[in-house]
Amino acid sequence: MRKVILGLAVSLDGFIEGPNGEYDWCFTDQDYGMSDFFKRIDSIFIGRKSYELALTMGDAAMPGFPRLTEYVFSNTLMEVKPGAILVNGDIEQKVKRIKSEPGKDIWLFGGADLTASLLNLNLIDEIGMAVHPVILGGGKSLFQDISKRIELKLVDTKSYSTGLVSLTYHLKQAV
């Protein structure tokens, strides 16, 4: 069964963007395990807002990204760009079907709405957080509208000389 992995950079106060949408606090000086991570995945799950934002930035927004199949979650979009796959309607059923298809793991790339939906449906298998040594004081929170307590199992920690700490959890109740 393919795993759905929520993987993101966060500040110590839990923001994935600064108050003005900044990402400048995210370290780019090292690989931080990303090469290994990219070997594990062949697809991404992305919400409509993040998808549309990425479209406006063009491919240049993600230099070095491998070719990934994009699953775009939206109940309002009628079509998505060539090669991408639109997911709407019964998310639970559709995600379970995608997870049961042959393939590598799937990177849940955001945003907050999709993350909350999938967490609340027990469809996320792993959470990887790159905790950066900074307090942003505001911005967009990684976790919003989670409707219940979710127990996690810590499976790995790694700290880097820059102060980044990588935390990996499995979700106990994931199907």
Add this chain to the structure above:
Amino acid sequence: MRKVILGLAVSLDGFIEGPNGEYDWCFTDQDYGMSDFFKRIDSIFIGRKSYELALTMGDAAMPGFPRLTEYVFSNTLMEVKPGAILVNGDIEQKVKRIKSEPGKDIWLFGGADLTASLLNLNLIDEIGMAVHPVILGGGKSLFQDISKRIELKLVDTKSYSTGLVSLTYHLKQAV
């Protein structure tokens, strides 16, 4: 110079209490470095709301706590319990004076308002977070109303078999 240490248990989503004020997710099965921490300190800083909450719970709320000098921060209280010290007015000047007095380090015990005030005034020297392997989905956030970006220096990480990860940071700009 005495250090002011913000030390707290948090959920992975950054809450220090659950949606209904719960603390039942906080591990109590091991020491988690608390004995060593208590050897470093002889005082606590506490905000009015936390102080009043602790008063209602009585001493039973903190079994095993060493005898600490309590500095209660409030501009509305006129007096505090015997042995405690009321701090009001010019917080910056008063905290700097307390830090320059002889003594051990000081535990900033909360709450969110006092934490934000002291962070914004660059008066916190160290942050120790015991990150618990749980997503609470709501509650009281550790960091609120921080007015600026604060760079941190990671100085220690420790992970425990229960999944608790202890992260220790120094504040780069602390005086």
